[in-house]
Amino acid sequence: MEKIILVKPDLSYADEIIKYKEESLKENPLINGSAGLNRFSSIEDWLEELKKEK
DSSP, X not given: OOOOOOOOOOGGGHHHHHHHXXXXXXXXXXXXXXXXXXXXXXXXXXXXXXXXXX
C-alpha cells in the first residue's frame, strides 16, 4: 500500500496546486476541502489567507 504524506502548502508546490485547481474546476466549480482555493486568483493570496486562519 502506498503511503500518503500530508504537507503544508507553500510556494514550492505552486505548479502542482495550479494544476490541481485547473483540473478540479473543469469538473466542479467547488473544490471541497481546499480551504477556498477556488475563490482566489493567485496561489500567493490563497497561502496568505491560510496563514491568517491558523
